[in-house]
Amino acid sequence: MGGKVADVMEKIKRDLELMRAIMRRMPEIEGVDLQMADGFIMMAPVRPVHSETIRKALNQIDDQLPAEQDLAVSSDVEFVWEEWGKDYAPDAIVWEGQAFRDNLTSASADLVTFACEVISPSSVELDYLDKAAAFARVPFAAYLVLDPYVRRAVLHSQPQDGIYHLRKIVTYGDPVEIELPFGTIVLDTSKLPVAPKDEQRTEWPKLLP
Numbered sequence: 001m002g003g004k005v006a007d008v009m010e011k012i013k014r015d016l017e018l019m020r021a022i023m024r025r026m027p028e029i030e031g032v033d034l035q036m037a038d039g040f041i042m043m044a045p046v047r048p049v050h051s052e053t054i055r056k057a058l059n060q061i062d063d064q065l066p067a068e069q070d071l072a073v074s075s076d077v078e079f080v081w082e083e084w085g086k087d088y089a090p091d092a093i094v095w096e097g098q099a100f101r102d103n104l105t106s107a108s109a110d111l112v113t114f115a116c117e118v119i120s121p122s123s124v125e126l127d128y129l130d131k132a133a134a135f136a137r138v139p140f141a142a143y144l145v146l147d148p149y150v151r152r153a154v155l156h157s158q159p160q161d162g163i164y165h166l167r168k169i170v171t172y173g174d175p176v177e178i179e180l181p182f183g184t185i186v187l188d189t190s191k192l193p194v195a196p197k198d199e200q201r202t203e204w205p206k207l208l209p
Contacts, residue, residue: 049148052193053118054091057146061094061114064185071113071182072100081109083137090115090131094180109138114180119147124204132156136164141180144187148172149195150203153187 054075062073071094078089087106094114099107115135117127127145135143139159146153151172156164157179170176172194176187194200 047120049193049195050091050118050120053146053148054116056192057116057118057187058092060187060191061092061116061185065094066182069182070097071095072097074100077104078106079109079112080106081134081138084109084134088131088134091118092116109135109140112138112140113182114142114144114178114185115140116144116146119145119149121149124206128154128204128207132164135159137162139164142178144176144178146189146192148193149199149201151194151200153189 058073058075065071065073073092073094075092076089077093077095078087080087088109090112092115093112095107095112099111115131117123117131119127132143132145136156136159139162141157141159143156143164144153145156153170153172153176155168155170155176155178156166157168158164158166168176170189172189172192174189176189178185178187
């Protein structure tokens with residue numbers, strides 16, 4: 001019985017390595033968003049509101065990083081953490097400057113101070129729920145969800161014992177104050193794009209009790 005379990009675990013390991021290799025190559029296809037979850041590779045076109053939100057958020061954050069700290073912003077770097085059971089590549093991060101200069105595409109999650117995800121219709125539960133739980137285990141000092149469809153930001157902070165103890169919801173138009181180990185970053189959500197009116201909503205059914 002033990003031998004069969006070992007064989008299954010080895011096959012899972014090989015399959016994960018294969019999927020990671022595919023994920024590393026797939027970003028060469030422009031305009032496609034890829035995420036790996038529960039053994040599946042999800043592929044969907046990147047909508048302009050998604051990529052523009054990432055760009056504007058990264059620019060705002062980068063402008064506020066203290067010069068005396070060796071920090072950098074990046075996007076779509078794959079991070080690994082033993083407790084996760086899967087890898088994540090956040091839309092935007094603040095992490096160690098040396099890792100950025102090393103041009104890493106895959107790294108340990110403990111290099112990350114802050115992560116941000118932009119909601120897509122296909123990633124609602126993954127971004128709102130799964131990643132909030134995963135990132136608190138490392139922990140990332142703060143995790144921000146930007147939702148151009150509901151037009152809100154959700155900030156998770158104060159991680160302790162594997163969970164975030166503070167969750168703050170900010171309506172687009174108001175600033176989000178993100179307290180990090182090196183200081184406070186303020187994200188002006190009034191400068192972020194929103195989805196077209198016919199795609200906007202008041203809530204995602206998947207998140208309703």
